[in-house]
């Protein structure tokens with residue numbers, strides 16, 4: 001498959017770059033001094049795009065590539081890809097579900113513990129020598145707290161299972177009630193937030209779920225409530241989140257994602273009830289390799305006329 005031109009949108013793990021290069025002619029968009037010129041110059045030959053959760057293909061890019069056949073995304077979230085345009089143009093879209101579910105769910109639990117038990121703050125306490133002057137203050141118990149989950153898909157379900165092991169009552173919001181789960185369903189996020197102590201965002205980002213966590217929801221979660229976001233930044237109204245935390249209307253937050261990554265509101269840096277991660281939900285060697293294998297496997301399948309491994313479209 002040496003002669004197939006694949007446009008890679010941003011740097012990814014070297015294993016993925018190497019595996020792609022062994023099979024395809026990889027064009028690295030980020031190395032081009034002028035991106036739109038680069039796309040134009042190669043538009044007659046590019047047949048595939050490799051995207052990720054932060055770098056996708058918008059309508060303009062898709063329109064600019066008349067020979068484009070497939071977008072293979074190194075992510076489960078495809079909100080940066082204009083899927084509607086792909087459908088219209090007959091461009092296939094693949095993503096990397098399942099292989100990353102455990103990793104993201106583990107991190108959600110890690111964030112809950114980090115916020116409630118102040119793990120980052122207490123680590124700093126030891127390193128700075130403050131322990132010698134007195135014990136660290138008391139924190140908050142996780143076991144038994146009610147966990148509300150927005151979006152009970154693969155990842156939401158994996159978080160629920162883990163939280164159950166901490167004896168947490170689980171409730172959830174999703175567009176429709178899931179028939180085969182014992183977890184309590186609330187038909188609105190507001191009701192969910194009013195009835196849980198830890199609210200976890202685990203749904204995909206769409207026009208409907210943008211700012212699904214707004215001021216009202218944060219107020220309902222309240223000064224003892226904790227918000228965990230391992231979904232996408234725009235799920236949460238970020239300026240409202242900052243003011244809710246600064247004003248003490250919300251008890252704490254554990255965030256892996258932000259509205260304008262890698263920009264993070266500086267007001268959050270001084271808050272000890274907030275744990276900030278740099279969008280690392282899937283970022284382990286094991287999971288990123290499994291994702292890379294799917295990205296390559298989907299392209300290989302497509303160009304050998306075999307069924308796609310994990311098609312979205």
Ligand SMILES: O=CC(=O)O
Pocket residue numbers: 053074075076077078100281282
């Ligand atoms: O954010 C990560 C993903 O969508 O896989």
